[in-house]
Amino acid sequence: MLLEVNNLSVVFHYPEKKVLDNVSLKLQKGQKLGIVGESGGGKSTLIRTLAGFQSYKNGKVTIQNKLIKATLKDRKWISRELQMIFQDPLSSLNPRQTMQQALEEPLLNFTTFSKEERKQRILNIIEDVNLHPSILRRYSDSISGGQAQRICIARSLLANPEILICDEPITSLDMVTQIQILKLLERFGNEKQISIIFVSHDISHVLKFCDEVLVIRDGRVVDYFKVGEWQNENRNGYTKKLMESTRII
Numbered sequence: 001m002l003l004e005v006n007n008l009s010v011v012f013h014y015p016e017k018k019v020l021d022n023v024s025l026k027l028q029k030g031q032k033l034g035i036v037g038e039s040g041g042g043k044s045t046l047i048r049t050l051a052g053f054q055s056y057k058n059g060k061v062t063i064q065n066k067l068i069k070a071t072l073k074d075r076k077w078i079s080r081e082l083q084m085i086f087q088d089p090l091s092s093l094n095p096r097q098t099m100q101q102a103l104e105e106p107l108l109n110f111t112t113f114s115k116e117e118r119k120q121r122i123l124n125i126i127e128d129v130n131l132h133p134s135i136l137r138r139y140s141d142s143i144s145g146g147q148a149q150r151i152c153i154a155r156s157l158l159a160n161p162e163i164l165i166c167d168e169p170i171t172s173l174d175m176v177t178q179i180q181i182l183k184l185l186e187r188f189g190n191e192k193q194i195s196i197i198f199v200s201h202d203i204s205h206v207l208k209f210c211d212e213v214l215v216i217r218d219g220r221v222v223d224y225f226k227v228g229e230w231q232n233e234n235r236n237g238y239t240k241k242l243m244e245s246t247r248i249i
């Protein structure tokens with residue numbers, strides 16, 4: 001199994017609060033897993049734990065059968081396997097870097113490619129995410145949110161990860177750009193067999209894009225199903241409420 005979470009619990013102190021309670025999930029190679037739930041349900045805490053930024057006392061989290069703990073050393077190897085993209089792509093980019101510099105970073109960190117090879121990889125990925133090479137000379141203050149999210153996706157892919165975690169990746173974008181970015185992620189998932197965890201408060205996005213859905217409420221997994229089974233009568237009442245709120249049913 002590529003990624004496995006078993007009976008994970010995370011407790012915050014002052015005031016004491018169990019933010020994740022007995023959470024389990026599995027992610028296979030090439031799979032797209034959606035994690036949905038309302039604000040405050042624990043989605044961010046869960047993905048922070050997967051990326052090695054959040055410690056936990058109970059349970060077990062493994063990537064490629066390797067146990068994850070929230071240490072600097074772990075975070076270093078996790079970042080080779082797992083990359084993240086976020087809701088606000090512009091704030092994920094360093095305003096003092098050109099897009100060329102932003103994209104060169106993972107290649108400098110994770111590969112031994114020559115300058116010429118790096119240049120070629122960057123040109124290839126820019127084409128893959130449907131951007132014009134002229135964007136490479138620009139800074140983040142002169143590009144759109146949609147272009148910035150394409151750059152963030154390109155930057156993540158240059159690290160050649162097994163897993164891409166997308167935390168509300170289309171929430172801040174207009175409808176047309178949302179669909180373009182979803183299609184792009186879908187294509188990369190299929191072509192490169194990257195496993196994707198897609199976090200959203202909007203279950204309609206997850207149903208369009210993912211193979212499986214995990215519904216989280218107040219830190220607990222209340223539903224976990226294959227997308228094809230979304231209309232099943234046995235769906236949890238909270239899942240149905242989320243679907244009603246986005247007018248799916």
Ligand SMILES: Nc1ncnc2c1ncn2[C@@H]1O[C@H](COP(=O)(O)OP(=O)(O)OP(=O)(O)O)[C@@H](O)[C@H]1O
Nearest residue numbers: 012013019037038039040041042043044045046201
């Ligand atoms: N460092 C912290 N210390 C104490 N409580 C925290 C901390 N971080 C988050 N929480 C609390 O943990 C709960 C879960 O938060 P989390 O951000 O994981 O939820 P979420 O589902 O990602 O919400 P959102 O969609 O708004 O980001 C919330 O009640 C939040 O207030």
